[in-house]
Amino acid sequence: MSSLVERFLSYIVIDTQSNSESTQCPSTSGQITLAEQLKAELSALKLADVSLDENGYLMARLPATTMNVPAIGFIAHMDTASEASGNNVHAQLISNYQGGDIALGNQGERLSPEQYPFLNQLIGHDLITTDGSTLLGADNKAGIAEIITALDYLTQHPEIDHGDICICFTPDEEIGRGADRFDVKKFAAQWAYTIDGGPVGELEYENFNAASAKVICHGLSVHPGSAKDTLVNAMNIAAQFQMMMPSDETPEASAGRDGFYHLATLKPSVARTELHYILRDFEQDGMARRKAFIQTQVAQLNAKLEHGSVEVEITDSYANMREQITPHPQIITIAKTAMQELGIKPLIKPIRGGTDGARLSFMGLPCPNIFTGGYNFHGIHECITIDGMQQAVDVIIKIAQKTAQWAHQ
Template structure:
């Protein structure tokens, strides 16, 4: 089926509407969702879903949007779920976003008008080489765009619109899930897996058109707490062992080759993200990442050895390391259900793109969903330079993502 000739896409209009709603999440919040304003987008999505005939669309107390597209086939088809997150990253403002459509892009530098120091260059964004003749959407220079992940939200919403208006597209029951707080690591904390009742899920939260991601980092958090020795600084000689200085020495002594700035591809890292404290007690928060869980465990061992070596010079000081699991590599689950990835790869190829299987140097909602009983790889949404003022996406890539979802719905129906 050639969707380009039979569909009138709504994805661009939806995306331009959604990005103007501030949904930035807050890592310091203790509420859920972390910001109430995320529900503003959730309420709009429910209104739009109800308007196109999705009768059970609703926003729950936690800020999740659930909806169901009923099956239109007599076949028994496994229920599949499509998921995107509504929040934007805390790294860059998401307030008063002004999206700009640069039509018929021809390779030129894109100067963002509200801060002309923000220039999107093909030399720094090589995927722009694939966008010649396409329509590229950016923000205006003072905010992020929000393509991460409102591109995915708009693509799923357009898919719902197409499925409700094109009964010739045969499919089983489709569940829709929009989540808050993905950017602060809590996106699926309160997801009701039983309510979804799905066999497989797909997050729409990837980068380049054609990419399909079946593997993420495994991730731990770690806190190293150092107990030093305090003394009056005027009488501290031979007595004081500053926890602050010990913390600094430990960070400086960590192997450079295990830092984010020196790793790529399938290499993991140890990353100190925060230090706080005073002379007597100080703490360092780390994130530990690796595709191999054995190597991930070794990263914690590296921190312990480094701390042991440094504290040899401070005999009256001690430390404790607490490691907590954050998420695990979804490939461990997906390998048990190969058709979930295979069908998505076929769907991408049916759009005319060349499907490319990739690993994510990060995590998605799908990482945790996979271990909650919903195997969930990640499909491209077309978003680029996420979490920055130079974030961009193209109209044509979002349309290809919609086509991919539609083909994927059909493939599950065909193979059942």
């Protein structure tokens, strides 16, 4: 377990925050810095086919120890989210957590079970937290550390039957580009698992259908000193449009299998204001309804406006991977059984978001998602349990074993 933690702590000090404004791949140089370090580690383990391409995709393969077993893969992403700083990360280790608030550094930030009740379930666990000034980076450097630790174990235990195990560490997942330049043919796995989930037991093979809608409000800018009966303020039009959207179908008003409309960003000016929405629904017909609704709202507002206008551009983002995975039931059965044999209760639930696995599934690589043991991703209250990380390692190893057993039935 110490090597697992040491790996993780060595990864999080490298700033790999991705940048949606960049057109490069990877979008930031820190991701290449981490990739080079990981490449050296994989080479030291004497894995086969270790390669880092010009786009920052790092692949390797642990050769099979037995014949006639399908090649499977494990995938994690190197970048961290933009919601909090990923620079100058200082982790805290909390041994044998006994409940109550955890002070994050000395600036007054706290991790409280009153705000985060899941902490009450972690009594007696060893935790890693932030110091309250940055995110931790468990999303997804914990997944990387867990995959490499599992491979390290398997290389030391060649008596364990498994097929080829393919791994890939990807760039820019947090900005939606992690699968953009993923070479599925080169990866050469029949199916894979992203190690990118949260609490212990998570096993996810269903996610939102996703689209984005850019609502563009057109006004007319003139000098405010001579604006009477002439100026048309696009921001006022945008405010009218937002008030026409359903307040009970937003992220803060939804859970479970509920979809939503989410006003994510705003680019305001008098002459032109853009409202950027994300649309989410688990069902295809539900997504079609949401697209039609937002188009209807645009038409209705245009009909009411005496001056100015509104238009909308809708773009599909990703689809529900369920339809690509359920035709291959062994992918889920193997993972579920692996957890159960390790005494872990599988938590099968839909992802209220998306993963690289969603897009990879539609690229011919069915790819559900498995837990890392982390909580509160994308913010300064991020934390992870060391026990949960080790359990993720155990699940990866067990999946490799169970795949061989399944193939030899």
